[in-house]
Amino acid sequence: MMCIRGDFTLYDAKASRLAVAFLAKSTHHTPEEIPALVYELVEKKLYKNIVRILLEDRFRKTKGYAYTDEINLLAEECFRFSKDGQDDPNHLIQARFQSDAVLVGVGAPIHVFLPEVARLLGTTCFVPQEAGVTNALGAVIGDIRAEVIIHIKANYEMNSEEETKSGYYVYGVREPQIFEAYAEALAYAKKAGETAAREKALEQGAIEISDVIFQEEQQNAMAYGMDLFLGSEVHVEVIGKMDFTS
Structure with a gap:
């Protein structure tokens, strides 16, 4: 998907476009729509994992706290609300997670996804110049x-x-x-x-x-x-x- 959208240009994107065209035949989406949908799935997963970590840190000492299916559903709804804002008429109540913590990006493709996740959480992010190798180094040590x-x-x-x-x-x-x-x-x-x-x-x-x-x-x-x-x-x-x- 990054090849198709031009965020990764090391290789020819022809194979990627063919793969998405094949995938489109099994879905209700066009080849043009699929990359954006995949990007959003990555952003949502990042968002929900960060929310889970922050909640576990905040309520670690709280009696009986657990990240339940209900909290997971709330996190998903908050992601959707933060993404859509007031444009969705189904949002009759406003709910969102926000944090003052600056998010530090790790991993080669993180610069593509983290800025949007930081925006949804009402904070900022920092992607170091060495982000591409930091994840591998962290895994080794x-x-x-x-x-x-x-x-x-x-x-x-x-x-x-x-x-x-x-x-x-x-x-x-x-x-x-x-x-x-x-x-x-x-x-x-x-x-x-x-x-x-x-x-x-x-x-x-x-x-x-x-x-x-x-x-x-x-x-x-x-x-x-x-x-x-x-x-x-x-x-x-x-x-x-x-x-x-x-």
Whole structure:
């Protein structure tokens, strides 16, 4: 598509035009329309991924936050509204994502797509002169990181004799588990979180795990003049190495 639109001129665009003409026979679009539609798909994917990353960063510590299908649908609607503006009569409510963060472009074709995505997010972008090789360099020296968050919740009950007893539920991986002692719950959370994070890293292409990082964040509240433990989040991050020999 970049060859057809003149954004990539290293090779003859004849093969690209033939391919789009063939594609047009299987769609309801003309060969002239298809490149712009593909460009918009790339922009939308960039936009939605940036929104997802910003939301995950903003609400990382929020209880139970997850980038759901509903949020994904909202991001798509915001993209469409930002793209169409007031020209679409179906937009009876205005919704858009905006950011003050400057977007830095990485990868050879990024200069073609990032400026429009930055505009839709109400910000600016910077594409360094070395953008074409930055992505490859980052892949060579970069690590794969995978993170899992496990929740430990205190469980307070009143038995028939009105005596308080407690336990600790562990959520986040497979079925919830309950333990009498917090130390046991924490040990299980770390082990289960590490196993899940390792699996994620391997799925992303890591061939070995070089480091495992644990971080525990406790939540407490004052009740009846006492410091009451409510629960904690156990962040487990694994760092893996990629195979660059193949």
